[in-house]
Amino acid sequence: MIKHISGGVCAAQGFTANGIHCGIRKNKTKKDLALIYSACPATAAAVYTTNLVKGAPLLVTKAHLANGQARAVICNSGNANTCNANGIEVAEQMSEALAKELGINANDVVVASTGVIGQPLNLEPIVEGIPALVRGLSADGGDAAAEGIMTTDTVKKEDAVSFEIGGKTCHLGGIAKGSGMIHPNMATMLVFITTDAAISAPMLQKALSGDITNTFNMVSVDGDTSTNDMVTVLANGMAGNAEITEENEDFATFMKALNTVTVALCRKIAGDGEGATKLLECNVTGAKDVPTAKTVAKSVICSSLLKAAMFGADANWGRVLCAIGYSGADVDVNAVDVSFRSTKGEIAVCKNGAGVEFSEEKAKEILLESEIEILISLGNGGGKATAWGCDLTYDYVKINGDYRT
């Protein structure tokens, strides 16, 4: 049984964390440096952005994780350390400074940066901040770490669960940051997950790579795939379960626990999309196969026109049909049904590709809620998929009209 618990990235045994303001961000009330640390060596897995422009920290992390091992994650916000001539060097020095302070190998450091692209990252505040960052590590530090990786995020994003494998209680938790430049492909945003379950590095990678195809890769805030997207998982085995080394029942349980946390983080990222007032969840059923369902769900969730209509609580379902039609998916548009749903109820707006009469008043009431489901049936097929996004608002424009100042 999977139970939601508190503790975020420190919910798993042996993990401590911290977050501080070291001086990369001008606003001193904003934390800008986060650390996660495992008391013992952990297996590690990661997925990275498919953007050809990759942040230097990702390249350094990829090299560090080649052996499937890691013990610490360091991440700064305020500067992405991307498109800088000295980026690799800076990311390596950041790892080395942390490793020295922790007394571990620089190779066991996951290093990440998020923020503005193309401005040199000043190492000085980071190097000067590391001693205090390490001194402050604690099992209650998950919140501080979640804050330390935020950029335009308005809320910190964390989630954790407990579950059982072979009679042993395991824990898995994570933190995420992501608000704009969110349209992942194969990997996404910054997400750091920890678990005390024992699982081999190859199986951990398999679990993560499988999970993201249905979770982080199904989120879009603005259609822009970040250069710095990365999801990592550290598993330190302190739960004492027999190590998972194959696709057995324990692996299935682990996947389920992982998915519970990643879906919760996806919803938090989409709901806190830059400027968003609403979380949108698009549920597609009846597709001829899963890829078709995913293509349709992603296309609908990415439509600027639909996103703006949802902001205005306008049941403009024609824009749903339009987005299905240009998605590139093989769909019989004359078999499409569309409904909107929220805590205020559900309303059918389109049957067999044509409009049905509905109460605009009731639709408005449903769409004024902060979490909206867009339900699409494509026919009688068995393929289904879910995608998450948010509405398009004045504040998205405001935030991004002058982000650097």
Add this chain to the structure above:
Amino acid sequence: MIKHISGGVCAAQGFTANGIHCGIRKNKTKKDLALIYSACPATAAAVYTTNLVKGAPLLVTKAHLANGQARAVICNSGNANTCNANGIEVAEQMSEALAKELGINANDVVVASTGVIGQPLNLEPIVEGIPALVRGLSADGGDAAAEGIMTTDTVKKEDAVSFEIGGKTCHLGGIAKGSGMIHPNMATMLVFITTDAAISAPMLQKALSGDITNTFNMVSVDGDTSTNDMVTVLANGMAGNAEITEENEDFATFMKALNTVTVALCRKIAGDGEGATKLLECNVTGAKDVPTAKTVAKSVICSSLLKAAMFGADANWGRVLCAIGYSGADVDVNAVDVSFRSTKGEIAVCKNGAGVEFSEEKAKEILLESEIEILISLGNGGGKATAWGCDLTYDYVKINGDYRT
């Protein structure tokens, strides 16, 4: 020599036009019905949206143009006649009512509708308006027709040129509407072009199909491909040139004239994108081939983040690099140069994939203009392409947050 002239869709001999308010739109000061008419039979060509959801008028027009002939174009705004159970029937009745009044065959009518999707189109005001619409046909009616097809457009869009073929002066002009739901693929928006050049139907189709790949298919306002996109050309031969029936010098001249008008209309559509304050033109050079250049230009022009930055006159070139990186094009990101240009000058912001020092003050001055060029060099290849778009603004959100009311 190709010369810009006035007259729009009536610049070519034998074409008259008109536009009236018939009552589809509530606001009586807005025209909502347009007509273009050729005094003699014309060859006709068209391209249509690739959206699987196609407006009923497109399907009817496609059937009517199967013989490569047409004499009249009728288009209403305010309602797209799309996703309605009786759409085909309504579009056919609209053609028949016009044909009867003009004394032509219903088969020779191009019928189009633009506006809200999924609400039944009321034929009554159209049928009642047709006699006045026809009575008012005149060689000065191009402006009225251009107004009659507008929806959220803030300016009417028309252009025309004169050119010579075989010693005969030919004319070609067009009107366009398009402001939101603009992200064409193979065909786009509503554009009606007329010419008095003599050209066979197959060659006219070849000219149009070739031209749009570099013009309308390179425009994006919001990434949403409309269900009702269509471009048609009518050529009535009244210029008296020897009919163009093969890819000779005359065909090349015709293509050039057509391209002059379509590029002008593209710039007008992009510059008048919903809520836009700026026209963006992305010029990509040095690509390994044209498809690569096009993919990059389209990706940059479609980036919500870059569009918002341009609204804020923020030289956030990292977003240009980011959009190049996720475009899917095969690019060496370490060879990319980026500059911004306007009437206030040009400024280099990125060389070889990394930032260069530049004056933020000068960049701001350049980016505060209403037409911005984003210049991207990908290396030493011969491929180049241009795409057009606009900034993302508060007004885009406002217009689309509650479009139906």
